[in-house]
Amino acid sequence: MQALLPPSTNNLTKPALRLPRVAPPRLAVLKCAYRSDSVHLPNSVGSSRADWQSSCAILASNVVSQQPQPPSDKSRNADHVGSVNGHKTSVDLEIVPMEKLSSALTITDLSPAPMHGAQLRVAYQGVPGAYSEAAAGKAYPKCEAIPCDQFEVAFQAVELWIADRAVLPVENSLGGSIHRNYDLLLRHRLHIVGEVQLPVHHCLLALPGVRKEYLNRVISHPQALAQCELTLTKLGLNVAREAVDDTAGAAEFVAANNLRDTAAIASARAAELYGMEILENGIQDDSSNVTRFVMLAREPIIPRTDRPFKTSIVFAHDKGTSVLFKVLSAFAFRNISLTKIESRPHRNRPIRLVSDSNEGTASHFEYLFYVDFEASMAEVRAQNALAEVQEFTSFLRVLGSYPIDMTPWSPSRGDD
Numbered sequence: 001m002q003a004l005l006p007p008s009t010n011n012l013t014k015p016a017l018r019l020p021r022v023a024p025p026r027l028a029v030l031k032c033a034y035r036s037d038s039v040h041l042p043n044s045v046g047s048s049r050a051d052w053q054s055s056c057a058i059l060a061s062n063v064v065s066q067q068p069q070p071p072s073d074k075s076r077n078a079d080h081v082g083s084v085n086g087h088k089t090s091v092d093l094e095i096v097p098m099e100k101l102s103s104a105l106t107i108t109d110l111s112p113a114p115m116h117g118a119q120l121r122v123a124y125q126g127v128p129g130a131y132s133e134a135a136a137g138k139a140y141p142k143c144e145a146i147p148c149d150q151f152e153v154a155f156q157a158v159e160l161w162i163a164d165r166a167v168l169p170v171e172n173s174l175g176g177s178i179h180r181n182y183d184l185l186l187r188h189r190l191h192i193v194g195e196v197q198l199p200v201h202h203c204l205l206a207l208p209g210v211r212k213e214y215l216n217r218v219i220s221h222p223q224a225l226a227q228c229e230l231t232l233t234k235l236g237l238n239v240a241r242e243a244v245d246d247t248a249g250a251a252e253f254v255a256a257n258n259l260r261d262t263a264a265i266a267s268a269r270a271a272e273l274y275g276m277e278i279l280e281n282g283i284q285d286d287s288s289n290v291t292r293f294v295m296l297a298r299e300p301i302i303p304r305t306d307r308p309f310k311t312s313i314v315f316a317h318d319k320g321t322s323v324l325f326k327v328l329s330a331f332a333f334r335n336i337s338l339t340k341i342e343s344r345p346h347r348n349r350p351i352r353l354v355s356d357s358n359e360g361t362a363s364h365f366e367y368l369f370y371v372d373f374e375a376s377m378a379e380v381r382a383q384n385a386l387a388e389v390q391e392f393t394s395f396l397r398v399l400g401s402y403p404i405d406m407t408p409w410s411p412s413r414g415d416d
């Protein structure tokens with residue numbers, strides 16, 4: 001399928017972030033609280049300010065960027081931790097001992113809201129009306145959603161402190177995993193700090209006055225096309241399908257180019273934003289159509305045990321899939337349920353040659369395994385399971401330990 005790029009955004013929308021991007025000078029304020037009996041640190045924590053600072057730098061999640069300010073005593077003393085495109089980036093650590101806080105930190109203190117009244121900025125791929133924008137709003141209701149033209153840009157927006165979080169769709173109940181996004185998780189160093197599951201309700205959109213009989217093609221995000229394939233056929237739409245970067249971008253493209261032979265699959269909100277008509281409402285092949293998104297941040301959140309947590313890891317092992325059952329038994333023995341397992345090609349080492357003196361040499365494909373399990377890294381059983389996994393693996397990374405989205409959902413009515 002030919003990939004169409006969404007047109008440049010019209011005046012209805014803010015322009016999406018694009019690469020390359022020069023980061024503005026920023027002052028970052030990193031504020032963290034620490035309580036020795038509730039936080040499990042990799043190393044024991046001393047009482048000196050330096051120890052506290054480095055521990056909090058690892059664990060703090062209340063990371064807030066601010067507009068440049070005239071130097072104050074505090075900013076003059078800030079630790080300069082790097083520069084972004086030639087601009088100094090400073091981090092000012094403000095350590096707040098737990099005992100001085102009026103109440104204990106809750107999970108919401110730790111992940112979503114920035115302090116000092118600043119609005120959380122959440123980067124997503126697509127244009128307004130995309131499902132990723134709705135997912136950002138579900139995870140962080142008062143956030144400022146920042147459209148980006150590529151997932152790569154959304155990741156970089158967080159890495160360069162332009163945004164505080166990125167939202168990334170990783171799998172769908174009908175369409176399966178979004179493999180490219182798994183690869184991106186590994187290529188970048190961001191941490192998963194949350195997840196949301198969003199019921200997805202697709203509409204068939206066309207310009208006002210266009211009828212189904214006029215259509216020569218349907219365009220949308222490949223996942224949306226996959227999720228509506230049977231319904232499109234049932235509607236008699238045996239026309240060309242073309243993949244674009246996001247659903248709302250497809251609607252915008254049809255509108256901006258006045259395409260009367262093309263329909264887009266997108267949300268009802270996209271129809272409203274881009275002046276399109278809904279030809280068919282709810283065209284996903286099954287009403288239980290849910291997409292899971294993960295939220296990414298520069299710093300991990302502190303794992304807890306007082307509510308259900310999930311942990312995502314990725315690993316590889318030298319002996320191919322033959323030791324996979326040993327790795328997975330580390331979870332089974334501890335009654336830790338896996339909620340997801342995904343394999344991807346091991347790009348650094350895609351082929352493994354296995355010689356047999358009698359039969360010759362076989363070449364096996366090498367894989368990376370992504371596993372989600374239902375436990376928090378603050379639980380001893382999860383720590384022990386990972387210690388055991390490490391014995392069998394040549395590479396292991398914890399992508400994040402984060403609260404499970406427990407919000408009940410019912411089949412969407414299209415108001416997402």
Ligand SMILES: O=C(O)C(=O)Cc1ccccc1
Pocket residue numbers: 125126129130131132133169172200221223224245246247248291
């Ligand atoms: O294109 C979008 O709107 C997205 O956010 C990606 C996507 C596509 C289809 C279903 C869920 C998410």
